[in-house]
Structures are given as C-alpha cells and as structure tokens.
C-alpha cells in the first residue's frame with residue numbers, strides 16, 4: 433500500500449501541473465477576448481463619431497446654403513430698391529424684408545460658427561480616438577503573438593505530461609484505487625490527495641477521527657478523509 437500511495441503522490445504532483453496548465457489554456461484565450469472586446473468597443477465608438485461628424489457637416493452645409501440664398505435675395509432687393517420707382521409702401525415693404533434678411537444672415541452666421549466649432553471639437557475627439565486605436569492595435573498584435581506562442585508551449589507541455597501520466601497509470605496501482613483517484617481529481621478541482629498533518633486533513637482542514645489516523649499509520653489500505661473524501665497520506 434505504501435508503494436501505491438507513493439505512485440499516487442507522484443501522479444498527484446504531475447496532475448497538479450496538468451491542472452494548472454489546463455487553467456492556463458482557458459485563461460489565455462479569455463485574455464485575448466477581453467483585449468479584443470475593449471478594442472472593438474473603441475472601434476464602434478469611432479464609427480459613431482464618424483456618423484455624428486457627417487451629420488454635423490451636413491448641418492453646416494445647410495446653414496451655409498441658407499445664408500447664401502439670403503445674401504442673393506438681399507442683393508436683389510438692394511438693387512431693386514435702389515433702382516425702383518416704386519411707391520413708398522413698396523419701398524417700405526422692401527426695407528422690411530431686407531432688415532429681416534440681414535438679421536437672418538447674421539443669425540445664420542453665428543449658428544454656423546457654433547456648429548463649425550462643435551465639428552472641430554468632434555474631429556479632435558475622433559483623431560485622438562483613432563490614435564488610441566492605432567496604438568491598441570499594435571499592442572494587441574504583440575499580445576496576440578505572445579498568447580499564441582504561450583498556447584503552443586502549454587499544449588506541448590500538456591502533451592508530454594499526459595504521456596508521462598499514462599506511463600505512471602500503468603505502474604501497478606489497483607484499478608479501483610485509480611478510479612477513486614480519478615473521480616476525486618475531477619470532483620476536487622485537481623486535488624485528489626491530502627496530507628494528514630497531526631489529525632488534520634490538509635485538503636479540507638478538518639480533524640479526522642482517531643480510527644482514521646490509526647488505519648492510515650497501519651498502511652494496509654487506502655484511507656479517505658471522511659469529510660472531503662480525499663485519499664490521505666502521512667508526512668514522510
């Protein structure tokens with residue numbers, strides 16, 4: 433039985449590494465996705481800003497067109513009123529429309545200026561974001577390469593360790609004990625064995641009854657912790 437426990441302990445040591453590598457195997461793609469997600473969110477924001485900018489520029493164009501039309505109309509009225517022999521009532525009407533046009537032009541110019549300022553601020557935001565995205569894309573490419581390399585190394589190590597594992601599985605541990613070990617490995621997150629330190633199981637940190645300790649020191653059978661079911665062994 434000491435021989436069995438010794439093989440199991442070797443196996444557990446290997447399995448601890450295998451489980452750690454498996455966790456790495458899950459972490460690496462998750463890390464890649466997290467970074468990609470943050471980059472995608474910024475790219476999405478850039479698309480939104482571009483749409484806002486197009487809208488802003490269309491608005492500025494509209495205001496400019498309206499101003500041009502008002503100016504043309506004003507010039508026409510100025511010309512007509514200067515050269516017209518129309519009566520006072522007509523001239524007063526011209527005068528009224530021209531004042532209105534001048535006020536409209538002035539209002540439009542002010543509004544146009546405000547919108548141009550807004551568009552400039554938005555363009556600045558866009559340029560800043562684009563620069564940030566460019567930087568992040570470069571970073572991501574480096575990270576992606578490193579992650580891919582790491583994934584390859586992890587896969588290679590796992591392959592070797594699993595081969596070693598298969599070899600050790602054939603070293604003469606009774607099949608029922610191996611089954612018990614494998615079940616515990618899955619159920620207890622990769623830790624099937626626990627040292628009994630004094631009377632305390634180092635897997636669950638609960639004291640075991642005396643008879644468990646006695647059975648374990650006799651060394652004739654596999655003894656499990658009554659609380660966490662892990663296979664117990666004594667310190668060397």
Ligand SMILES: [Zn+2]
Nearest residue numbers: 633636657660
């Ligand atoms: Zn325990």
